[in-house]
Amino acid sequence: MQPIHSYSPARRSAANAPAVVDKAMDAQFRAQAGQMGLDPDDRWVGGYVGVEWQGVRHLIEAYAGNVDGAALLEFGCNYAASSIVAATLGASVTAIDVDPGAIALARLNCARYGVADRVDLRHLPDTRRLPFADASFDIILCISVLEYVAPDHLPAVLAEIDRVLKPGGLIIVSGTASRLAPREVHSGRWLVNYWPRAIDRWLLRREPMQRGVNPLPILRAFRRYTNVDLEDRGQSWCRARTAMGQSSAKLRLARALASLTRPFGLSIGMAGSSFSATWRKPA
Template sequence: MNPSPMSEPSQNAATPPAVRDADADHRFRESARRHGWDPDDPWVGGYATWEWRRSRHAYDDLFTSVRGKKVLEFGCHFGGTAVVLATLGAEVTALDVDPMYVELAQLNAERHGLSDRIRVHHVPDTTAMPFADREFELVSCNSVLEYVPPERLPAVQREIDRVLAPWGFIVILGTSNRLWPVECHSRRILMNYVPRLLRPLFPGRSIYSVFPWELRRGFGDYVDISQQDRGRLIVDLKAKMGLSRPRLMAFSATNRLLGPLGMHVGCVSPTITMVLQKRGEGGAGDG
């Protein structure tokens, strides 16, 4: 039977992550500078704090608890989300295709005193990850799938499906939505509307953006639990993230309009928010 995706609130609230190892913090800062990053930038040294304030609510008893679960952080960047997940009690495996980010994520875990709960891997080819079938109970994709070249995305989605256990979850956050005229990460106007075959002709970092249906269908046999209760889960998530009251009201109204169409507001926002649950054995996605 399908386990309920909802859970009772945790009785033990985790304390926010904090830097606990001065030596590891020094090594993190030196490594960041060596790679051309400012360790005092809130998107570098302070990224875990930002993720705690925002994305933690997607993992902290909104639909399930990550405490004690084996979680894959797909595309770990500086390790901010991995630190949050480990602070919430998850056993985290983090990966990235870029060895620089792997180095910094490992040091970030150490400086937060979480190296015993976070394993970091360099995985150059995410269509063939070095993990067993059904190894993880949840996969976090936070601001990462829009950086996967479109021709590789279906194979990456099938590989994520392979390593996720039956009835496991995929949490998609911060993913640039190709429906919007402004690309959310670069703030470039109309870049999302450039045909993908022509994208290499334009300078700048490759951010491909994705359509929400590519994510909804591409992993295989999954249910979008964000649609339960007419998308209330996404509205509640945005409220916990601190969305202003006027914006939250507009967000909620849009969600009500989308309900009869079988959609929710997380599908049409500038960044896609979606929580997918694997139906039993799941299966290869579209592509």
């Protein structure tokens, strides 16, 4: 496998954006989405790959650079949009999810984009034990997923992520709703992040209300790692967000907040309603 190189916009600008190349598989994807009660034209369903091409692509490029031949795991792949992007960039992708319906639609998604041979999709109902050998992956993506892991499962899940990552490998966490925020980003509810979970039982709810994830257990799980955003003082984070089109005013605000949170071990991207950070495993 080629090493993961530093970011080079000139090299990666040659990569073509993913495009639907198999009309038959596209028709099956659209039919399957409809059977699942989803709109195949929704930007978070049929348009999801385009969204991630303008999002997670820049994270991969800013932090990992050239990923040709890199072994990449997407933890919680949903419909495999990020996996398709990573495969388009040249990575050898393994993608897992606890939802069998999501995996079924992800298979059709990969097929219609012509990357089915580069993405190994697996349904894993319990991610507290991953069916991979130690040190299997160069990069692990956790994109808007850790907030959906049951709190009592999270330590085991994070331990497994640590186990299967190679020494020197990267964990990229992004778009993860934070329980430190006053407003929960997915539901839009104010202050629910601060309510004890026991309140859900008092309200006789069948399903617990959506809350962000507490970043502190994640920080503890990766305390031996190097926080790349602290190490480079947010340069990679800002480079990725600039490529995504984030305004200079928001970047200035993020830098200002980072200067306040840095003494507490919190890097840029960890102070908002959603947090992001990248860690490198010790070599």
